[in-house]
Amino acid sequence: MALLEVKDLDVGFDTPEGEVHAVNRLNFSVEAGETLALVGESGSGKTQTVMAILGLLAENGHASGQAFFKGKDLLRMSPSELNLHRGSEIAMIFQDPMTSLNPYLRIEKQMIEVAMHHQGLKKAEAVAHAVEVLRAVRIPDPERIIRQYPHEFSGGMRQKVMVAMGLLSEPELLIADEPTAALDVTVQTQITHLMSALQKKSNTAIILISHDLGIVAGACDRVLVMYAGEAVECGTVEQIYYEPKHPYTQGLLNSVPRLDQATERELETIPGNPPNPLTLPDGCKFRDRCPQAFDACSEPPPMQVGGDRHPFRCWLGVSK
Amino acid sequence: MIRDTGMARHVIRRLLSLLPTLFMLITVAFFLMRAAPGGPFDSEKLLPPEIEANLEAKYHMDESLLQQYFRYLSQIAVLDFGPSIQYKDWTVNELIGQAMPVSLTIGLSAMVLAFLFGTLFGITAALRQNTRTDYILMGVGMLGISIPNFVIAPILILLLAVYAGWLPAGGWDWSIASMVLPVVTLSLPVTAYIARLTRGSMIEVMHSNFIRSARAKGLPESVVIRRHALRPALAPVISFLGPATAGMISGSVIIERIFSIPGLGSYFVQGALNRDYSLVMGIVIFYGVLIIVLNFLVDLIYAWLNPRVRYDDKN
Amino acid sequence: MTIKTDNPAVDPFAAAMGVVDIKGRSPWEDAWHRLLKNRAAVYSAFIMVVMLLLVIFGPMLISWESDFTDWDNTSSPPSFSTGHWFGTDAVGRDILVRTLEGGRISLMVGLVATIVSLVIGVSYGAIAGYFGGAADRIMMRIVDIIYALPFMFFVIMLMVVFGRNILLIFAAIGAINWLDMARIVRGQTLSLKNTEFVEAARACGVSDWDIIRRHITPNLLGVVIVYVTLTIPQVILAESFLSFLGLGVQEPMSSWGALVSDGAQDMESAPWTLIVPSVFLTVTLYCFNYIGDGLRDALDPKDRV
Numbered sequence A: 001m002a003l004l005e006v007k008d009l010d011v012g013f014d015t016p017e018g019e020v021h022a023v024n025r026l027n028f029s030v031e032a033g034e035t036l037a038l039v040g041e042s043g044s045g046k047t048q049t050v051m052a053i054l055g056l057l058a059e060n061g062h063a064s065g066q067a068f069f070k071g072k073d074l075l076r077m078s079p080s081e082l083n084l085h086r087g088s089e090i091a092m093i094f095q096d097p098m099t100s101l102n103p104y105l106r107i108e109k110q111m112i113e114v115a116m117h118h119q120g121l122k123k124a125e126a127v128a129h130a131v132e133v134l135r136a137v138r139i140p141d142p143e144r145i146i147r148q149y150p151h152e153f154s155g156g157m158r159q160k161v162m163v164a165m166g167l168l169s170e171p172e173l174l175i176a177d178e179p180t181a182a183l184d185v186t187v188q189t190q191i192t193h194l195m196s197a198l199q200k201k202s203n204t205a206i207i208l209i210s211h212d213l214g215i216v217a218g219a220c221d222r223v224l225v226m227y228a229g230e231a232v233e234c235g236t237v238e239q240i241y242y243e244p245k246h247p248y249t250q251g252l253l254n255s256v257p258r259l260d261q262a263t264e265r266e267l268e269t270i271p272g273n274p275p276n277p278l279t280l281p282d283g284c285k286f287r288d289r290c291p292q293a294f295d296a297c298s299e300p301p302p303m304q305v306g307g308d309r310h311p312f313r314c315w316l317g318v319s320k
Numbered sequence B: 001m002i003r004d005t006g007m008a009r010h011v012i013r014r015l016l017s018l019l020p021t022l023f024m025l026i027t028v029a030f031f032l033m034r035a036a037p038g039g040p041f042d043s044e045k046l047l048p049p050e051i052e053a054n055l056e057a058k059y060h061m062d063e064s065l066l067q068q069y070f071r072y073l074s075q076i077a078v079l080d081f082g083p084s085i086q087y088k089d090w091t092v093n094e095l096i097g098q099a100m101p102v103s104l105t106i107g108l109s110a111m112v113l114a115f116l117f118g119t120l121f122g123i124t125a126a127l128r129q130n131t132r133t134d135y136i137l138m139g140v141g142m143l144g145i146s147i148p149n150f151v152i153a154p155i156l157i158l159l160l161a162v163y164a165g166w167l168p169a170g171g172w173d174w175s176i177a178s179m180v181l182p183v184v185t186l187s188l189p190v191t192a193y194i195a196r197l198t199r200g201s202m203i204e205v206m207h208s209n210f211i212r213s214a215r216a217k218g219l220p221e222s223v224v225i226r227r228h229a230l231r232p233a234l235a236p237v238i239s240f241l242g243p244a245t246a247g248m249i250s251g252s253v254i255i256e257r258i259f260s261i262p263g264l265g266s267y268f269v270q271g272a273l274n275r276d277y278s279l280v281m282g283i284v285i286f287y288g289v290l291i292i293v294l295n296f297l298v299d300l301i302y303a304w305l306n307p308r309v310r311y312d313d314k315n
Numbered sequence C: 001m002t003i004k005t006d007n008p009a010v011d012p013f014a015a016a017m018g019v020v021d022i023k024g025r026s027p028w029e030d031a032w033h034r035l036l037k038n039r040a041a042v043y044s045a046f047i048m049v050v051m052l053l054l055v056i057f058g059p060m061l062i063s064w065e066s067d068f069t070d071w072d073n074t075s076s077p078p079s080f081s082t083g084h085w086f087g088t089d090a091v092g093r094d095i096l097v098r099t100l101e102g103g104r105i106s107l108m109v110g111l112v113a114t115i116v117s118l119v120i121g122v123s124y125g126a127i128a129g130y131f132g133g134a135a136d137r138i139m140m141r142i143v144d145i146i147y148a149l150p151f152m153f154f155v156i157m158l159m160v161v162f163g164r165n166i167l168l169i170f171a172a173i174g175a176i177n178w179l180d181m182a183r184i185v186r187g188q189t190l191s192l193k194n195t196e197f198v199e200a201a202r203a204c205g206v207s208d209w210d211i212i213r214r215h216i217t218p219n220l221l222g223v224v225i226v227y228v229t230l231t232i233p234q235v236i237l238a239e240s241f242l243s244f245l246g247l248g249v250q251e252p253m254s255s256w257g258a259l260v261s262d263g264a265q266d267m268e269s270a271p272w273t274l275i276v277p278s279v280f281l282t283v284t285l286y287c288f289n290y291i292g293d294g295l296r297d298a299l300d301p302k303d304r305v
Helices: A046-054 A079-085 A107-118 A123-136 A155-167 A185-202 A213-219 A237-242 A247-254 B005-035 B049-058 B065-077 B092-127 B132-146 B149-163 B176-206 B209-216 B221-258 B264-273 B277-305 B307-314 C011-017 C027-037 C039-061 C095-131 C133-147 C151-162 C166-193 C196-203 C208-244 C256-265 C272-299
Strands: A004-015 A018-030 A035-039 A061-069 A090-093 A173-177 A205-210 A222-227 A230-236
Touching (some): A018 A046, A035 A185, A035 A213, A046 A061, A046 A090, A090 A155, A107 A155, A185 A213, A222 A237, A222 A247, B005 B065, B005 B277, B005 C133, B092 B132, B092 B176, B092 B277, B149 B176, B149 B221, B149 C256, B149 C272, B176 B221, B209 B221, B221 C208, B264 B277, B264 C151, C039 C095, C039 C272, C095 C133, C095 C208, C095 C272, C151 C166, C151 C208, C208 C256, C208 C272
Parallel strands (some): A035 A222
Antiparallel strands (some): A004 A018, A004 A061
16 A cells, blocks of 8 residues: 555635636555655646645645545544644655744754654653754754754755754655755755655655756656646656656756757747636646647546556547 | 843843933933923912022022033932922922832733733634634724723723722722722723734734644644744734833823822823923933833843844844 | 737737736736725725715804803703704803814814824935935934834923924824834835845836836835824824823814813713714724725735734
């Protein structure tokens, strides 16, 4: 049984202008110990997917479908039930460490509360444990650092602290939302190596949300490509990068500079913009921007599942 | 916490910045009072010129204004506020000593009341945002800000003292009964403002990312609120306590008048009307120092609450 | 797919960018819509308009003069038979007429003192914000110092010292409230000065004056409007305070504060003398506060209190 299995997830928001469909009929699963990347443009629904799973949607948001974690549906749980899993078995690393850390509390306090609440540790033990985790994420002088406040660190350090906080309870599932977005390349590499190493050690499953294809290539086992709130392609890293089947995936890969290709090649962009989630088009949502669109695309395309477990949502190659 | 050099440095900076305020207060008050046409003896029966001259000499009013100013500064440096001009047998120090406990008791009680109830209502409204409780609390809050205390006071007196007879209509005898109406009336507008302020602040904090992080850690909601939300939410309220005090002091003038309370506010208005320079100056300086000290304390509390403030000073 | 925008400069590029459907709403339209949705603010505005009309035209329509003493009906409660619908005071003057005329004074003081506040506050704040640096620091320091002082005391002293001159009242009360305005304007000016769109405008060669006119002023305007609306009730309240203490406008002019003060003295025997002006005063303050709040929510929804 998969560690996390998401079925037909729909996430919507009530706004004065109408209902915003952020995620539509999303299906995916994550096995224990594997790293799944959620890839897509801003607004593709990646973050809202995990927010829904963790019960952290905004007040005007609602989710339907199922999200089975070790067999129990997270979407049906009350906040107090969710609290048994959040922070202990499922941990989250948020995107913006400056606003995701409480500026009024010392790091120490924000770290020990996890262990003290979930594992019942006493303060001294919790502090020692936290210091060890900080050391593991290569933060120098952790005993001193832990007594400081978030605004006293650089961005890279803050991100490492966020990662450390995510790993404190040795979760079975770690969700990392753009953990390297605001960082320079050297720190990016450090963090991704960290996560891989810790994953190997504790067999943690990771959902990595990113729009950086370079990071994804280096750190992940499988990739789920999302567009306009839907899954459009899913496969192993090799399948996605070497044999992309969906025109959107192909477009994404073409827009990234690659070492193994000629340097004089012009970077291609995908023309246009993602559709307005208030007024999603019928049929294939990528149709307006797709270079290979044809008349069948006015109908919602089927998810083509071949024998190679590399499904993609497209009309191309479907024989009538 | 006190050993933390950030805090210590902040404290010292704050102390130093208070002196200009005090100085400005004294200077402005002094020259303002003296600028008034007419002197303290005008209301009395017409005095023969020699006696008037003697009186003026006694109170040093025959000297130039600047001389009087510096004389006054040196006097108050040793905390001698001089004799009162209207109440001839009393010194200002004595008068203030008499009136101060009264005003202080009322003011402090009102402040505590306002803070406790204001934050309580504000947090409740915020946590039940857009429910009926919220609308009721905020509607009443808006009323509290809009009804002037000199409107509420007479109405409350009418209802609770005259018609119902539960409380005295005025006067001050250190009994709880005589304290209730003045304290409550004085605290009402501040309570209402604090309630609205707290509500807004709390709502904003509850929507912030770090609250989401706290929830993601699986902490129960009560812990999230208590440990993560309260401090940031109350920070603006603490800041407001400084101006709130100044506001209350202004309000006390009216309250003391309505309830016939022998406090500093009453003495001040009387003194101003009768040109009792020393008394007026004494009260102004007393309140000034009080405000300054209170602002200082509030600053300290705020810096303790919000660590970023201490460190901004360092850089 | 036709590309159409409101901006001719963008059209040539629009096709390449794949830009469609640009017609949006200006922030002012957005704000206006938000304001209209705020029922409390809308009702309050309506009530204020009615109040204004009453206060301006009411006394002309009522048969009683405000200084006419009806010796047959002193301290009489509201009744239709006496013709004094809201009763009379101890000297027989009709309460309604006095209240409405008092309203003229109160509202006028509110308006003028607010303008004083506005002028001082905006100039001070804009100068401090625009010049920045040491000038800004000093100016804001002064604001901090003044903010901490019990202003009422000084106003009282001013009144006592210089007498109850109505111009002085305007000036003194206006001078109480400019501090908040100055701070806000300074904050806005500072942040606007450094925004990217101002930088971009400069980079495109837009003149300083045009920058002020087209970029800075509209953004300041919103904030200023909100504070003006919130200052009005504070100013009316301050004037009432003074009048209540006997330091406000001189007889025969009367304001709501003075009327409440008079009413408070007679409240046991003639409670309507207290209630009527109190209600008018409170309703006015209440409504202005709601309007100000509504404007603030409409113009800057993040700033909700």
